[in-house]
Amino acid sequence: MRLALLILEDERAVREALRRDLAPFASHIRLEEAEDVETARDVITEIDADGDQLALVLADHRLPGTSGVDFLISLRTDERASMARTILVTGQADQEDTIRAINEAQLDRYVAKPWQPELLCQMVREQLTDYVVSRRLDPLPHLPALDAAAAMTLLQDRGDF
């Protein structure tokens, strides 16, 4: 089982930039991209079919057809993805959308464009770790993508040591 991270962003250049900035994770987790919500749902189906788990979603706020916030809200009722951590990556979400994202989609983090790659990577690592902790997964296979100290604590808690 691999942890999967989904980038939902309609603009090619931004998608490619995110992908490149998240390249350090590429060897350890499954990186997926979608330019619209429909593709994102296909990706989730594939992840599930491969026996992997969607651990983290980075969604743009403005997407064709629906807003990123609406997509994040809909994830909460999808059992294949309901536990996934969520990060809103946005340049122009207004206050109302942000409030909805936090209240209804239990948004975990908010990243404003343009982002700083180190901070983004750190945030992704934290969120992946939180996902592993909250699902009480074995952290060992994913360790390079996680926060090492937190992962160790989890291992101790699990009694694997």
Added chain:
Amino acid sequence: MTAPASPLDGCGRRDERNAEVAGPPWCHALVIAPPPLAATIAEDLARGLSGLLAVTCTPDAEAAVSRIAAAPDWIVPLILMVATEVPIDDQLRILDQEPALRTASLLLLTDRAWHEDVTLAVDQNRLQAVIHAPWTTGTLAWLARAQVTRWLGANRPQDPQTQQLVAPDGRPMAPPESDLLRLLELETMDVATQLLAGVERVLGPCARLRLPAGTRLIQEGVDVDAVLVVLKGRVALDRAAPSGDLRLHHDSTGAVVGLLSLARQQRAFFTARATTEVEVVHLSFEQLDRALAVDPSLGAAMAAVSIRALANRLQRADQLQIEKTRLNQALERERQELSRTLHQLEQARLELVEQARFAMLGELAAGIAHELNNPVAAMLRATTYVGEDLERVLASHPQGALARSVFEAERERAPRSTREERAIRRHLEQALGDPALAQRLFEAGIEEPERARALTADPARLELVEAAAGIGSALRNLEVASRRMCELVTSLRTYSRPKGQPVSGIDLHAGIEDSLRLIAHRLGRVELERHYGELPTIRCHPGELGELWTNLLANALDALDETGRIRLITDAPTPQAVRVRVQDNGRAIDPAILPRVFEPRFTTKQGAVRYGLGLGLAIARRIVEAHGGTIDLTSATGGTQVTVVLPVAGPPD
């Protein structure tokens, strides 16, 4: 009904006899009564009307009408009707069929204590007198003569017999019998003179006082214990008010000043002030009292003077009331007019504010466009330089050819959907059996499994390929991004170009696209359909038109709930004109406000002023009209369409 016994018993004979004594044979009094009684009445009437009218009897209203119809030249000044079972109003309606009977004075002779059948008669002012039967002989004659006299004076003033009865002023020659009514017919001055003469008969001669204009004869709030008879000059009645003295009334010669206050035993309600030199006689309360006690006939004169004064005052009060109502109405009209004007001013101000806002935005946009232009141009050039220099560097690299081909392929790579990309990656994964490696190779632009396997075997080459691909895609993204910024800057400059002279050769589509770019952030999920036709270039103010399209698009977006469709249709209906239609499939405009959508309006919501549909459209109309074009709006269930037609030749000079 009882009546004085009469030796005569039929109308026919009465008619013959009366014809001898009557005046003109075509002038008749009608008696409407059952025959025996009619004869008695006719006899009494004839006494009073001898030399004026013939008296004709008919048993009922129908008979009266047919009688008159048979004699079209008759004049009927008087009808005497006896109350019977038939209601008076019903009889009156029958009589009214004959025009000659409609103006007649009506006397009602009745032995009843109550009448409930005279509503119409009273309401139409048709009933001149009600006489109780039995009557004293002579009563009918006397009343009838008075009525006929009055009728002739009013209706036939030129007849010789009328002139014998009626004075030139229309009053009957014969004076009223009572002192009071007789005095009331006199001029006010004459009554005052008579009163004074009576008083002097009792008290002896009274001194005339001559007083200059401005003298106060009585003072407001001061006890009144005397009257002043004004024999010459004019007097004004004023009352103090917070805003200065209020003139209530202006009396002329003949007034007895102080009479009303004296009558009410009160302090004077107003100040009487001479407005010209006046000549008055001063009579104290006691002097007046003595005169009235000694000569009771003076009471009628006093009463006449008082009634006359009261009547004048009352008439004046009524006039004031009417005037007040009229002024209030005028005031109300002016108030509404002012309120309308204020509203218009407010709207004009809002439009100016909006225009100023647009002007400011235009300046700001121009500033930003200018400042952005240079860095963006530098960026765009820099991407080219980096590419060129990289190629030179790679030329000297041992693996240069490979790196260069990867770099160029990645730089030129056409956009693909994430779905296609995923499929390719999947294919690669299956071929290599290592997802992480497949991902890495895919990102480096290596998609063929054979090539991928070869590179995997040579990590150094793979590193180089990854780097070259990275530079290629980065440069591509940099170039796309800076081109987009260039376009935005160009749009902003068009939008903010100062008005100045109209510019020829303008492509309308380019302007619309500029506006679309500027509001792209609002388009969101709205579906945009362009149906662009062949258009000639036109002469116009491009900046103003930019504002126009922006306004129309913003309105269309406002009508949509995040989703929906906006359709832009352009064509040239004639060689001289171009047409742009902006359609949305959103909420229709309330039909109630549809006729006024082009008026500047605004709404306030939650304390913030929002420029509604109106202001944007008001500005749109101003711009279109300044270009010599037309703008129309239709709205119904299913959406709204705004049609703008502009002349190719541009604004009229």
